[in-house]
Amino acid sequence: MTEITDFLNSNIKALRTTDTVADAQDLFAEYPFSHFPVLDNGVYIGCAGSEDTELLDIEKTMDEARYTFERFFVRDTTMWLDVLEVFAKNETNLVPVLDADNKYLGYYEITDIIRFFDETPFLKEEGGILVVEKGTTEYSMSEVSQIVESNNGRLLGLFISEASLEKVQITLKISLGGLSEIIQTFRRYNYNIVSEHQEDAYLNTLKDRSDYLDKYLNI
Numbered sequence: 001m002t003e004i005t006d007f008l009n010s011n012i013k014a015l016r017t018t019d020t021v022a023d024a025q026d027l028f029a030e031y032p033f034s035h036f037p038v039l040d041n042g043v044y045i046g047c048a049g050s051e052d053t054e055l056l057d058i059e060k061t062m063d064e065a066r067y068t069f070e071r072f073f074v075r076d077t078t079m080w081l082d083v084l085e086v087f088a089k090n091e092t093n094l095v096p097v098l099d100a101d102n103k104y105l106g107y108y109e110i111t112d113i114i115r116f117f118d119e120t121p122f123l124k125e126e127g128g129i130l131v132v133e134k135g136t137t138e139y140s141m142s143e144v145s146q147i148v149e150s151n152n153g154r155l156l157g158l159f160i161s162e163a164s165l166e167k168v169q170i171t172l173k174i175s176l177g178g179l180s181e182i183i184q185t186f187r188r189y190n191y192n193i194v195s196e197h198q199e200d201a202y203l204n205t206l207k208d209r210s211d212y213l214d215k216y217l218n219i
Contacts, residue, residue, distance in 0.1 A: 004080045004116055008097055010106035014039045015048060017063035021056045024048055024065075037096040037107060038062050038069060044096055044104040046071045073098050076105055081159060083108060084117055122157035127175035131161065131194040132186050136168050139191075147189060148174055151181045169194055 014037040015024055027036060028050040035047035046069025048062065056065050073096040074083050086095050093110040117123060132144070141158070148155045154176045162169040174182065183193055 002116065002119070004078075004083060004108075004113070005076055007108055007112040007116060008076070008106045009109060009112070012036075014044075014096075014104060015062055016040070017045070017061060017066070019062050020058065021053060021060050021062065021065060022058040024053045024062060025058060028053060033094045035070065035090075035092045035094050037094075037104065038066070039104060042104070044073065044098060044102070045069065047092070047094075047096065072096075074108070075100065079159065080113065080116055080120065081122075084113055087113065120157070122173050125156055125173075125175055127156050127173045128179045129195070130172045130174060130179065130183065130186075131169055132172070133167055133169045133192040133194050134190065136163070136166060139168055139170065141170075143189065144170055144172065147185045148172065148182055151178060151185055152176060153179075153182050 012027070012031065015027065017038060017040045024036070027033075033050065035049050038045055038048050040063070045066060048065065048069055052068040053065070056068070070090065070092075072086055072090045072092070074086050076097050076099050078086075083095065087093070087108075087110050095108045097105045097107060099105055144158060145155055153174045156173040156175055158170055158172040160168050161171040186193060
């Protein structure tokens with residue numbers, strides 16, 4: 001089974017604060033990256049942007065340019081849907097990956113993540129989307145799964161799509177089984193039904209960004 005970390009890339013070494021702006025410009029000229037990570041003594045401090053770098057004095061070091069860096073990243077434990085969101089929110093085609101101790105591990109490229117995204121059962125297989133809500137201290141993932149499966153439903157995936165101190169919303173994709181029976185059972189267990197339709201708004205938002213994402217697939 002393919003895991004998102006299978007796409008972790010470290011073929012190109014990160015820029016260093018001791019590198020010059022000219023070094024960074026050469027990298028961006030050779031590779032179609034919108035951003036690239038910069039390390040200070042091995043520690044990730046941010047991403048240099050290709051457009052920002054073009055405006056800098058080529059003789060300056062990257063350390064002198066750190067005020068232009070953007071500081072987005074994901075963990076090696078971050079789920080694929082959240083990784084995709086980081087790409088879209090930061091309008092980038094490369095995202096650095098850090099471990100739990102903030103050690104730089106490498107980077108993800110958008111082309112690889114989109115291919116992974118397209119192959120997941122959550123998106124690829126047909127099914128109904130259901131969003132349910134319950135108190136933060138009251139919900140249980142095992143209970144959610146049991147409700148679906150006890151009504152002969154097959155759970156393709158679920159994730160917490162919204163959370164606050166009081167409530168959480170859980171987005172599920174379900175194939176097989178009767179969605180109406182599943183909904184009735186959720187209500188009996190005091191879950192509020194937020195939405196019940198074929199395509200959840202969260203997924204639609206990601207799909208609406210496809211014009212932006214697709215341009216990187218054609219590089």
